[in-house]
Amino acid sequence: MESLYVLLILLAAFIASFIVAIAGAIQTQYFNFSIPPGVNQPGMLRLLFAFMRSTSALGKILEKIGVCSQITFTRYLHNGKKLRPDPQxxxxxxxxxxxxxxxxxxxxxxxxxxxxxxxxxxxxxxxxxxxxxxxxxxxxxxxxxxxxxxxxxxxxxxxxxxxxxxxxxxxxxxxxxxxxxxxxxxxxxxxxxxxxxxxxxxxxxxxxxxxxxxxxxxxxxxxxxxxxALDFNLPSYQQNQGVPPLLREHAAFFALQYLNGDASNVQEILEGSHIPPDMRLKYRKWVNPDNIPEKFKVRGYKPHKPGEFKPEVYETVKRFCxxxxxxxxxxxxxxxxxxxxxxxxxxxxxxxxxxxxxxxxxxxxxxxxxxxxxxxxxxxxxxxxxxxxxxxxxxxxxxxxxxxxxxxx
Structure with missing residues (x-):
């Protein structure tokens, strides 16, 4: 009976510590992210993203202790539930x-x-x-x-x-x-x-x-x-790379997960090392920052030189074309x-x-x-x-x- 009491005390302490950690994460995320002032309801967006980051952290914890994968937990939160019937x-x-x-x-x-x-x-x-x-x-x-x-x-x-x-x-x-x-x-x-x-x-x-x-x-x-998925350095990717809920790195992560079920090459994709120079030249007539109206560059844009081409990465992502x-x-x-x-x-x-x-x-x-x-x-x-x-x-x-x-x- 005494051991059960100790176990309950430890469990309560763990839950309390976890709640404090999540609250701290929300507070940190709320103040540390710079949301553009022109966004609809910036304060609300910052709070929403802080909540998303905190639940992501919880997903990682659950994965580490073997409860479920982070993706499974995130799906549970995002998949919604069937609404009540609509009379119309x-x-x-x-x-x-x-x-x-x-x-x-x-x-x-x-x-x-x-x-x-x-x-x-x-x-x-x-x-x-x-x-x-x-x-x-x-x-x-x-x-x-x-x-x-x-x-x-x-x-x-x-x-x-x-x-x-x-x-x-x-x-x-x-x-x-x-x-x-x-x-x-x-x-x-x-x-x-x-x-x-x-x-x-x-x-x-x-x-x-x-x-x-x-x-x-x-x-x-x-x-x-x-x-x-050729160029993750177009003006909008640069200007909005940290604007939630879809960060620039997330866009590359999702594309790789869909393609291969493996996002280990995110950094090479972001740098542009995954596309051969001749192929990049071929598609430049369509995927080109010059085709973006100038008014969409006023918030900032710096032309990006792709990273050194890596053939081994291209072999894993060539279906992007x-x-x-x-x-x-x-x-x-x-x-x-x-x-x-x-x-x-x-x-x-x-x-x-x-x-x-x-x-x-x-x-x-x-x-x-x-x-x-x-x-x-x-x-x-x-x-x-x-x-x-x-x-x-x-x-x-x-x-x-x-x-x-x-x-x-």
Whole structure:
């Protein structure tokens, strides 16, 4: 009995010490990170990031003591939970060609077939789920009066590239072939995604553009997409390298985890040592800071000289040059076939310039582009427009513009 009492005392002491350590970490992170003053609700963002850093530290502790991996713990926090039913929508969990999906349908009667949207969630290919993006999908379904299919693709690092791309492609094809069963006009289907989901949406759109056996996509909506892994020193990567929640090093980490399930070469990727000089020259016409308007460089930009090329690193990452992984590298002939596009970028986002470069590529190839730039936005802000204690109303402006674009198609 005495030994049990001692054990309980030790356990209580450990919990108290842990709480103090977490509180200290939050305080340290809150004051040590420089959040640009132009960001929407900078104090709230600093607090959110301090919380994220603290939970990351907890994940590392849990991994070290053998409870679970850090990625598993982070997924638990980010994956969200299924919301209560919405009286304006019917929703059903299904499988499209073996891929889990959730279908949202407005309950209000329609005069004919509705438009449809395929939604691919973000999360760096490692995190998030159908549940985590349910608010966005419901908002699009209700505001745009269309059927939304949210795709639960396989996640890295357990399922490396091209698993997520293949799941999204297969689910999209299944939906397009069976659209009328869901009351959807097969000639009025959109593909949409945020962050890593924006990458997947762009890749799926490019692949479907070459299919003659399916109706043409009506549009693609790319929300702060990551579209290339050649240059992590573009102006936006330099200016926003420490702006949460997506730091510059995180962008490279996620890309490597998706590609190989191994992020040991992050530093070489950040330095640019992973791309042969001749290949860098080949793609310079598309991945080039000179293609970024000067107004986006005023917050600071220093031209970067790539590190010394390392062939052994290139051998592990050479698939970065595949358009289904880095859509910005697709040939002009494929870009010219793409549907009308909506590109959403945020000023304080490392991925801002990926979106700007793709916007230019689309426009140069005759594709109609609607661009919305959130001046005070940061990466992931749409998911946080109504996020319990951490809410950033500016994100709702972006979501409203997306709905407005859909209704105008």
């Amino acid at each position: 929508l019917s929703q059903q969990d299904e499988r499209f060609d073996g891929v889990p999906v959730r279908v949202y349908r407005p309950r209000a009667p329609a005069s004919g077939l509705r438009p449809g949207a395929i939604f691919l969630h973000g999360g760096g290919w490692l995190y998030c789920s159908i549940d985590s993006h349910e608010k966005i999908c419901r908002c699009i379904a209700k505001g745009g009066e269309l059927v939304v299919v949210s795709v639960g693709y396989r996640l890295a690092p357990e399922h490396k590239y091209p698993a997520a791309y293949e799941d999204c492609l297969n689910a999209s094809i299944h939906f397009m072939k069976n659209a009328e069963h869901y009351g959807v006009d097969p000639a009025n289907v959109i593909v949409c995604g945020d962050s890593a989901g924006g990458n997947l949406a762009a890749a799926v759109s490019q692949t479907l553009a070459g299919r003659s056996d399916l109706p043409r996509l009506r549009a693609q909506i790319l929300i702060y997409p990551g579209l290339q 595949e358009p289904s992984l880095c859509p910005l590298l697709a040939e002009d002939a494929r870009i010219q076939q793409l549907p009308e596009s909506f590109i959403f970028t945020c000023e304080y986002d490392v991925l801002r310039d990926d979106g700007l470069l793709y916007k230019k590529r689309l426009e140069d190839n005759g594709v109609r582009v609607t661009w919305y730039h959130l001046e005070d936005g940061f990466h992931g802000i749409l998911s946080l427009y109504d996020n319990y204690g951490f809410s950033f109303p500016s994100g709702k402006k972006g979501l409203d513009r997306i709905v407005e674009f859909i209704k105008g198609l």
